[in-house]
Amino acid sequence: xxxxxxxxxxxxxxxxxxxxxxxxxxxxxxxxxxxxxxxxxxxxxxxxxxxxxxxxxxxxxxxxxxxxxxxxxxxxxxxxxxxxxxxxxxxxxxxxxxxxxxxxxxxxxxxxxxxxxxxxxxxxxxxxxxxxxxxxxxxxxxxxxxxxxxxxxxxxxxxxxxxxxxxxxxxxxxxxxxxxxxxxxxxxxxxxxxxxxxxxxxxxxxxxxxxxxxxxxxxxxxxxxxxxxxxxxxxxxxxxx
Numbered sequence: 001x002x003x004x005x006x007x008x009x010x011x012x013x014x015x016x017x018x019x020x021x022x023x024x025x026x027x028x029x030x031x032x033x034x035x036x037x038x039x040x041x042x043x044x045x046x047x048x049x050x051x052x053x054x055x056x057x058x059x060x061x062x063x064x065x066x067x068x069x070x071x072x073x074x075x076x077x078x079x080x081x082x083x084x085x086x087x088x089x090x091x092x093x094x095x096x097x098x099x100x101x102x103x104x105x106x107x108x109x110x111x112x113x114x115x116x117x118x119x120x121x122x123x124x125x126x127x128x129x130x131x132x133x134x135x136x137x138x139x140x141x142x143x144x145x146x147x148x149x150x151x152x153x154x155x156x157x158x159x160x161x162x163x164x165x166x167x168x169x170x171x172x173x174x175x176x177x178x179x180x181x182x183x184x185x186x187x188x189x190x191x192x193x194x195x196x197x198x199x200x201x202x203x204x205x206x207x208x209x210x211x212x213x214x215x216x217x218x219x220x221x222x223x224x225x226x227x228x229x230x231x232x233x234x235x236x237x238x239x240x241x
Contacts, residue, residue, distance in 0.1 A: 016101075016151040018138030019094040021129055024150060027088035034087055035071050042066050076113040080106060093153050099137075108146040115142030171235050177214040178232040186233050189226055 019027075046062055078086040084096035084104060096112070098104050104112075128140040137149050181189075192206040200222070207222040210229060218225055 016097070016149075019092070019150040019152055020138070021133055023092045023094050023152070024132065024138075025129070027086065027092040027094060030088035030091050031074065031086050035074070038070065039067050073113075075116060076109055079104075079109050079112070084109075089150070094150050095153055096143075096148050096150055099147050099149060104146065104148050108148055111146035112142040112148060115140075115145050171231075173232045173235055174228050175214065175216060175218075175232050176236075177216055178229050179236055180214065181210075181229070181233060186230060189230060193223070193226055193230075 046066070049062070075086055079089075079096055082090065085094075089095055096104055096109070098108065131144075132138050132140045135144070137143075138151075139149050143149055189206060189210070192202055195202055203222045203226065207225055210226070211217065220228060
């Protein structure tokens with residue numbers, strides 16, 4: 001299967017697997033089951049109210065407000081507030097990301113949503129499936145326009161890797177500049193060390209970038225340097241923080 005290669009904040013390449021067409025279809029089906037359940041629930045809830053009004057205008061307003069608009073805005077709202085996932089995407093363990101690996105902006109989510117009207121609702125899902133199948137990155141038209149992709153979620157590191165080392169309270173920080181690195185940067189470095197077991201060039205590139213960001217020089221070898229950075233960060237965030 002094709003991979004999507006992104007550059008992290010350390011300028012390190014990490015690979016993501018595009019969500020398969022099957023994953024996206026199943027996620028879409030799950031979302032449509034939710035639409036049908038919501039529409040049915042609303043119809044049952046308002047059936048008595050509808051019967052008491054002879055004015056069809058009121059019925060139409062209720063229908064649009066509580067059924068049509070929520071269904072139309074479902075993908076946009078859930079992707080914005082659930083970190084790139086609808087309920088169907090979450091169930092299939094896939095999500096929307098930018099092609100640079102970052103979280104999409106509101107504008108990107110909005111662009112995807114607007115194009116969804118064209119490549120799924122107006123022309124049917126066939127156009128979206130064809131484009132996603134031949135694109136190579138699993139992107140439909142909305143993804144191409146927004147610069148996003150739907151990928152399988154795979155943890156960058158295992159739970160064992162994320163477990164912070166136990167550090168004595170009298171530990172001496174070697175690189176206090178580590179405080180400028182974000183938590184996401186640290187997660188990336190842990191992933192780099194794991195991947196770097198079989199790819200020293202990856203560790204070397206990450207080391208050079210981290211040294212540049214932190215503005216330091218050291219005689220430590222690349223692997224020991226990154227491990228020291230992680231230990232310093234752990235101390236500063238858990239002991240002093």
